[in-house]
Amino acid sequence: MLVVxxxxxxxxxxxIPRIAGVTAADFANRYVGTKGATAATVAATAEKLGLNDPxxxxxxxxxxxxxxxxxFDTGVGVEHCPAPCFGYSFxxxxxxxxxxxxxxxxxxSLALGASIIWLLAGVATGVLSALRxxxxxxxxxxxxxxxxxxxxxxxxxxxxxxxxxxxFKITAPGGAYTPLTENPALWAYDLILPWITLAFxxxxxxxxxxRAGMLETMGEDYIRTARAKGLKESRVTAKHGLRAxxxxxxxxxxxxxxxxxxxxxxxxxxxSLNGIGKYVVHxxxxxxxxxxxxxxxxxxxxxxLANLIVDLLYAVVDPRVxxx
Amino acid sequence: xxxxxxxDLRIHFPTDDGLVRAVDGLSFQLERGKTLGIxxxxxxxxxxxxxxxxxxxxxxxxRLSGEIWLDGEELVSASPEHVRTLRGxxxxxxxxxxxxxxxxxxxxxxxxxxAYRIHHNVSKKVARKHAVEMLDRVxxxxxxxxxDSYPHEFSGGMRxxxxxxxxxxxxxxxxxxxxxxxxxxxxxxxxxxxxxxxxQRDFNAGLIIITHDLGVVAELADDILVMYxxxxxxxxxxxxxxxxxxxxxxxxxxxxxxRLDRERxxxxxxxxxxxxxxxxxxxxxxxxxxxxxxxLTGGKAGTVVPELLETEGGHLVRxxxxxxxxRAIWETEIKPKLEAS
Numbered sequence: 313m314l315v316v317x318x319x320x321x322x323x324x325x326x327x328i329p330r331i332a333g334v335t336a337a338d339f340a341n342r343y344v345g346t347k348g349a350t351a352a353t354v355a356a357t358a359e360k361l362g363l364n365d366p367x368x369x370x371x372x373x374x375x376x377x378x379x380x381x382x383x384f385d386t387g388v389g390v391e392h393c394p395a396p397c398f399g400y401s402f403x404x405x406x407x408x409x410x411x412x413x414x415x416x417x418x419x420x421s422l423a424l425g426a427s428i429i430w431l432l433a434g435v436a437t438g439v440l441s442a443l444r445x446x447x448x449x450x451x452x453x454x455x456x457x458x459x460x461x462x463x464x465x466x467x468x469x470x471x472x473x474x475x476x477x478x479x480f481k482i483t484a485p486g487g488a489y490t491p492l493t494e495n496p497a498l499w500a501y502d503l504i505l506p507w508i509t510l511a512f513x514x515x516x517x518x519x520x521x522x523r524a525g526m527l528e529t530m531g532e533d534y535i536r537t538a539r540a541k542g543l544k545e546s547r548v549t550a551k552h553g554l555r556a557x558x559x560x561x562x563x564x565x566x567x568x569x570x571x572x573x574x575x576x577x578x579x580x581x582x583x584s585l586n587g588i589g590k591y592v593v594h595x596x597x598x599x600x601x602x603x604x605x606x607x608x609x610x611x612x613x614x615x616x617l618a619n620l621i622v623d624l625l626y627a628v629v630d631p632r633v634x635x636x
Numbered sequence: 637x638x639x640x641x642x643x644d645l646r647i648h649f650p651t652d653d654g655l656v657r658a659v660d661g662l663s664f665q666l667e668r669g670k671t672l673g674i675x676x677x678x679x680x681x682x683x684x685x686x687x688x689x690x691x692x693x694x695x696x697x698x699r700l701s702g703e704i705w706l707d708g709e710e711l712v713s714a715s716p717e718h719v720r721t722l723r724g725x726x727x728x729x730x731x732x733x734x735x736x737x738x739x740x741x742x743x744x745x746x747x748x749x750x751a752y753r754i755h756h757n758v759s760k761k762v763a764r765k766h767a768v769e770m771l772d773r774v775x776x777x778x779x780x781x782x783x784d785s786y787p788h789e790f791s792g793g794m795r796x797x798x799x800x801x802x803x804x805x806x807x808x809x810x811x812x813x814x815x816x817x818x819x820x821x822x823x824x825x826x827x828x829x830x831x832x833x834x835x836q837r838d839f840n841a842g843l844i845i846i847t848h849d850l851g852v853v854a855e856l857a858d859d860i861l862v863m864y865x866x867x868x869x870x871x872x873x874x875x876x877x878x879x880x881x882x883x884x885x886x887x888x889x890x891x892x893x894x895r896l897d898r899e900r901x902x903x904x905x906x907x908x909x910x911x912x913x914x915x916x917x918x919x920x921x922x923x924x925x926x927x928x929x930x931x932l933t934g935g936k937a938g939t940v941v942p943e944l945l946e947t948e949g950g951h952l953v954r955x956x957x958x959x960x961x962x963r964a965i966w967e968t969e970i971k972p973k974l975e976a977s
Contacts, residue, residue: 533736539692540731541751541802542724552739631786632740 317612318378322371325605330367361402374399398609399602408606411591418489419587422510422579423572425503430511430518431565437515438522439554445527453519460516469509469582476505489585506583510576514568518561525557532556559629563622570618574611637708639842640666640689640810645702645712647681647688654915658684660866661702666859668809671836671843673853673874675889676863677911682846685863686812689844690729691719706810725755728803732815734795738787744771744798745783752805770801774831793824797831804835811836812844817852829855850893854878862886865912865922868944872951882953882962884927887970921956929965932957 358364361384362373376382377397384391384400393400393407400407437457441450477485483505490498529535530553538552539545575589584590588607595603627633647659659681666672674682687693689704691711704711706727711719731737738747748767749760756763764783771779774797787795796816803811813832817825833856836843845856853860853874860877862870862885870883881887888907909926912918924930924937933956944954947962955962 533731533733534739536687536692537729537731537737537802538739540690540723540729542720542722542754543750544720555741556739630741631743632788 313616314613317616318375318609319371321605321608321612322374324608325601326370327367398606401600401602403598403600404603408603411603412588412606412610415587415591417491418585419573419575419580419589421489421492421499421503422506422576422585422587423569425500425507426510426514426576426579427565427569427572429507430514431561433511434515434518435522435554435558435561437519438524439526439549439557441519441523442526442530443549450523454523457516457519460512461520463513465509465513465578466582468512469506469579472505472509473583506579506585509582510572510579518565521561521564522557525560526553529553529556559626562625562629566618566622566625567615570615570621571611573614573618575607638665638705639668639707641703641705642689643703643705645685645688645704646700647684647693648699650697650699651915656914657866657917658914659688660917662863662866662868664859664861664868664871666810666842666844668842669836669840670858671845671856673857673860674844674846674863675848675850675853675860677848679911679914680863681866681914682848682863683814686729686814686844686846689810689812690723690727691716692723721755724751724808725806726808727810727812728806728808730796730799730803730811730813730816733819734792734799735787735819737799738795738802740787743784743786744790745785748783748798748802748805751802755806766805767801770805771798773804774798774801774835776801792820793827796820796824796828800828800831800835804839807839809841810844811839811841812846814846815848816845818847818849825852832856850878850889862889865917866914867922867954868952869923869954870952871944876951880951880963881966882947882951882959883923883955884929884957885923887966888926890974891970921954929957932961 362370365373373382377393377395377399379395381395382393382397382400384393384402391400391405391407393409396409398408398412401411404411437453441453444450472483473485476483484502488502490502492499530549534556535548535552538548543552573588575587575592577589577593579585580587580589581593588610592604592607594600595607642665643663645659645662646657649656649658662681662685664672674685676682684693688700689706689711691714693700700712702712706722709722711722738744742750745764745767748770749763752758752763752766753760758766768779768783771783776782776794776797782790782794787798790798796819800816816832817828820828829852832843832845835841843856845853847853857874860870860872860874861868862877862883864885870877870881870886877886878890881890885907892906907926912922912925918925918938920939921927921930921933921937921942924933927937930937936956940956942954942956944952947953947959953959953962957965
C-alpha cells in the first residue's frame, strides 16, 4: 500500500509535469533560482540533481533516500541527508525530514486535542438531540451545527481570536507553541483556541451524524428488546443505542484524524502555528518541490495508517466483521 | 382473582393525519398456565396490545386508557418506573424476528446475563451459569460454548430458542410471544411451538400468542381472541372458534388457512379487500365493506357499531346478524365448503 502511495505521489510531482512538457531544465531552474543563471548553469544543476536520468532511476533514488539516506551535491559541498531522507530543499538548503519532525508535534497536538473535543462534544450533542427530537435543544443544537459546518475556519478562527484573545484576553493570541513535555498548562493555554475552533467545525458534522445514527438505532427492534427486559432507559440508550450508532462515527473519526495529521492548513495558518500545514503552504508558495513531496508522502502515510487502524477497530466494535 | 385481566384497553396514537385507534376497547382474561391466542391481520392492533401490556408505549405520545390488572396490580395507572421493574421479571416478551430483536454487537450469553442481572443482584459468574442453564433448557446444544456466540452465528431457529431463553431467564409469570414463528422455517416452527408448550407447562406461565396464523393458535391456545380494526370481534375457547365460529371475518380466516388435507388444485379462499385504516375506521361494523353478508343486516352494518355480545357460554361475537342466522350460515354454507375443500 505504501509503495503505491509513494509511486503515485512521486509521479504527481516528477512524472506528470514531464508529460505535460516541463523539461529537466525547468526543474533545475527552480533550484538555481537567480534570474541571471546561464543556460549552462541550469543544465549543470539538472545534471547534478539527476533530473536527466530516466524517471524510474529518479524514483529509485528517492526511495533509496527514504530507506538509506542520500547525499546531495549543493555546489559548495556535499550535504548528507540521513535516512529517512524525504528530499533536500535547495531553496532552504535543508533536508526535509528534520523540518517535518520539528513541526509534527504542533500538528499532532492540534489534531489530537481538537479531535477529542469534537468527538465528545459532537457525540454528546447528537445523542441529546436525538433523544429530544424536535425540542428546543434539538433545534438550537442543529442550527448551531449548521453554522458550524458552514463557517470556514478563517472566519471562526479570527472571530474567536478577536473576542477571546484580544477582547476578553483569556486565551493566547496565537502564534505561540509550548511543547507538552515542557509545560503542559502553557501547552493547553496556547492551543485551546485553535482546538475549539477546529473542533467546532467537526463537532457540528459529528453532532448531525450522531443524531441521525441514534434516531435510526433507537428505532431498531433490539432497542425494544432491551426495554422489554426492563432495562433502565439510560442504559438502553448508552449500551444498546449508542454502541450501535457509534460504529460509523469510528470510521469517519479515524479518517478525519488521519487527514488532519497531514496538516491542518487553515487552522495553522489562521493561528500562526508552525505545523505541517503552515509548512506546506510556505513550500507551495516558494515552489519547493522536495518539501511539498515530503509533506504529501507523510500525509498520505497518515491517511493509509488511519485507514488500517479504522479497519482493525471496526472488527473490535462490530463482531460481525471480526477477522477470521 | 384473575391473573391477567384487561378491561376496555384503548391505545390511541395522535398523528399528523389524525388519531390512530390502534386498540379500541379491548377486554380479555388470562389465567396462569393457560394460553390465549390473539389473531388478526397485519394492522389489527395485535402487537400494539402486547407492547401496551408491557408498558412499552409509556412516555411516548400515546393515549392509553382502560385497565390492565396483573395479579391484582393495575398497570395503566402505575408509574413507568414501576412497570419497568415488572418488565422482564414478571412479564416478558418474545419477538417476531430474533435476528433484529437481538443486539448484533453482544453475545447471546451477554444478552441473557444482562436480562437476568437487571432483576437479580448476582455476580456475572452466577448469571453466566444461569444463562448456560437457560440455553440448555431451550435445547441449544453445547450451551457452555454457544453462550459466547453472537446472534449472527446462530441459525434462525437457534436464535429464537435463545430469545426464549432470554425471555424466560427471570421466570416470568406472563409471557407474550409476538408472532414467534413467523420468521422461521416451517419445520423449525413446529419445534419452537413444541418448546413453548413444554416450557409454559414447566414455568406455569400465562402465555399470550399473537399471530396471524390460525394454525399456530390451533396448536397451543386455550382461548382465542380475533381482532379486527383494533377491536375484538370474536372471543371464545379454541373449540368455539374452530368448531362454531360465528363472525364472518373468522370464517374468512379459517377459509384462508392452507391445509394439507386440501386438494392441491383448490384455491385458498382469501378475504376480499384489505384491512381498514386505523385512522378512518369504516362507520358501523369495521368489517362491513369486506363482508359478504353485510346486506342481510338491512343497512345496519354501515351505520351502527355492533356490540360484542355473548352468544353462548362465554363465546362473544361482535356482529349484527341475528345469532340463529349466523349459525345457519356456518352450518349450511361455510362449514361444508371448508370441509369439502
